[in-house]
Amino acid sequence: MKIAVAGTGYVGLSVALLLSQHNEVHALDIIPEKVEMLNDGKSPIVDKEITEFLDGNSTGSRPLNFQATLDPRQAYTGADYAVVATPTNYDSQKNYFDTSSVEAAIAAIREVNPTAWIVIKSTIPVGYTVDLRGKLQDDRLLFSPEFLREGHALYDNLHPSRVVVGAPQDDAEARRAAEGFADLLIHGAAEGEVDRINADGTSGIPRLVVGPTEAEAIKLFANTYLALRVAFFNELDTYAETRGLQTQEIIDGVCLDPRIRADYNNPSFGYGGYCLPKDTKQLLANYDQVPQNLISGIVDANRTRKDFIATEIEQKIKGVEDPVVGIYRLTMKSGSDNFRQSAIQGVMKRIKARGITVVVYEPTLNDPDFFGSKVTHDLEDFKKQSDVIVANRWNEDLVDVSHKVYTRDLFRRD
Ligand SMILES: NC(=O)c1ccc[n+]([C@@H]2O[C@H](COP(=O)([O-])OP(=O)(O)OC[C@H]3O[C@@H](n4cnc5c(N)ncnc54)[C@H](O)[C@@H]3O)[C@@H](O)[C@H]2O)c1
Known part of the structure; x- marks a missing residue:
């Protein structure tokens, strides 16, 4: 054929x-x-x-x-x-x-x-x-x-x-x-x-x-459910961080319920990648004239999460003169070469809007500049320059500067 x-x-x-x-x-x-x-x-x-x-x-x-x-x-x-x-x-x-x-x-x-x-x-x-x-x-x-x-x-x-x-x-x-x-x-x-x-x-x-319309709905509802799950555990993390609680202990306890399960529960800066942000917004648009609360909540939750993360980062550099925030990788997941719509870009945009200098370490990017921020391939220089290093996903590269790293990758996976 x-x-x-x-x-x-x-x-x-x-x-x-x-x-x-x-x-x-x-x-x-x-x-x-x-x-x-x-x-x-x-x-x-x-x-x-x-x-x-x-x-x-x-x-x-x-x-x-x-x-x-x-x-x-x-x-x-x-x-x-x-x-x-x-x-x-x-x-x-x-x-x-x-x-x-x-x-x-x-x-x-x-x-x-x-x-x-x-x-x-x-x-x-x-x-x-x-x-x-x-x-x-x-x-x-x-x-x-x-x-x-x-x-x-x-x-x-x-x-x-x-x-x-x-x-x-x-x-x-x-x-x-x-x-x-x-x-x-x-x-x-x-x-x-x-x-x-x-x-x-x-x-x-x-x-x-x-049916073709049912098949289209299967795709958008499946991705919106995955986004909901990410947003839920991120919002749990926002709560725990704000109240001074151990997120990991709460997530472990919640996810031991076999109906909840322990996958897709590692906090991050938000759901991202090519599909989840756009598919959730498209499903919300398809809800036109149909009553709902959750679908718009999922879309809004991702925005709120990035606002919260940006504020947390800002707190870390409070009092530092001319602070530099280092963005460690633009990618969404560890092992990925792709940074389309990655959540860290949303965080970066918010930090820059607050007038803070940002430098990016991204070895797959050949341009010296990413939306007005300097891009470096020199990891050691990047570590030296940065007052705080923001990483959506942890990497062993950062062991020697772990005291400077801000991440919510609590389970150090996906
Ligand atoms: N990436 C994913 O994880 C994923 C998962 C499920 C569904 N999807 C959906 O599948 C679609 C494609 O996603 P992708 O990630 O493979 O995209 P991609 O950007 O990786 O690849 C798309 C390719 O199509 C080519 N192209 C553009 N216009 C064309 C044309 N008129 N004729 C022939 N080729 C053309 C582009 O040059 C590009 O190589 C999107 O609708 C996406 O939402 C993506």
């Missing part, structure tokens, strides 16, 4: 490599450097499994049927399925996702291929697929939410928590195409996954073919 993938970011590349184990896959991007790297067998993103797959393909130990291209004709002509994995950034003017790259990719696919089943993997607003099917008079549009974590993008596709594909309940052909796409994803999963035993005692990879 021929499959095209539009967009070779975290989502597009991991889905393309997964499917290229058993299908002919052509992955299209609009950035020539990315296409060149991929065809040279190199990954444009830091991801262990993606690197292993590309290396294995180059050496012949894991042959894949995978080609990256800039040419829409090569990618889309004759494809049975075309997966769209382009960005949907949040547009703060419109208070809605900017879906223009999804529409551009769909237009490019349809120019050369009127019959491919187009599967949108980008995260989109609730109701988008049905609207677009009507607007374009195109019944061959499906939506399949993606649940991967950055840094584990291909791993999460090889070991999926579930596979969800959305197609209208009353369109038998689209339902069959959705079932077919779910089968392709499951066929690409790692050995043993189809017989695995799940926590609830069921076996195999849970496979849901649901």
Whole structure:
């Protein structure tokens, strides 16, 4: 089967490599450097499994049927399925996702291929697929939410928590195409996954073919729940800090309840990354005219948390003449190469707005300046210059200056 993938970011590349184990896959991007790297067998993103797959393909130990291209004709002509994995950034003017790259990719696919089943993997607003099917008079549009974590993008596709594909309940052909796409994803999963035993005692990879609007809602509600969890433990930490209590003791005691569990409970400067901030805001926008308190509370809680963290940092440098705040890494998680919408940037913005000098240590950033603050790759000089070192996640790099470090990474993980 021929499959095209539009967009070779975290989502597009991991889905393309997964499917290229058993299908002919052509992955299209609009950035020539990315296409060149991929065809040279190199990954444009830091991801262990993606690197292993590309290396294995180059050496012949894991042959894949995978080609990256800039040419829409090569990618889309004759494809049975075309997966769209382009960005949907949040547009703060419109208070809605900017879906223009999804529409551009769909237009490019349809120019050369009127019959491919187009599967949108980008995260989109609730109701988008049905609207677009009507607007374009195109019944061959499906939506399949993606649940991967950055840094584990291909791993999460090889070991999926579930596979969800959305197609209208009353369109038998689209339902069959959705079932077919779910089968392709499951066929690409790692050995043993189809017989695995799940926590609830069921076996195999849970496979849901649901309505497209329900599939869109699954994605936004799942991410909003994760954001809620982060915000909850952050707010617990704000309380404990303000009242002089040991956060860790409280969290340990709370999370020993098996209904609460101990994951996703490590305090941070706020939820961040590419998806949670924008997906929570999009879900809130979808609640238009629908009564709610929690969803707006989750969005507001993240803002309040960053305000609190900025104030705490300000307290640490009280009385210091011309203080310098050092930002240790812009990334969200330890081991990540990506700092899109990381919470520390929100904290940094607040500190700078209070007129305080900020210096950034970020080895992956080549520019000498980040939004008006000096960037250094010299860790020792960074440590010397900084009166307080702000780290969303702890790192052994900081052991010798631990007395200067401000972090809420109490469990020293994720
Ligand atoms: N990153 C995640 O953890 C994650 C998880 C689940 C869902 N998503 C969603 O998936 C989508 C993609 O996210 P990502 O992180 O992979 O993005 P990304 O920015 O890493 O990659 C997107 C790629 O699409 C390319 N592109 C842009 N316009 C294009 C076009 N018209 N045709 C072909 N390629 C085009 C870009 O050059 C880029 O390489 C977003 O909607 C995101 O919300 C992301």
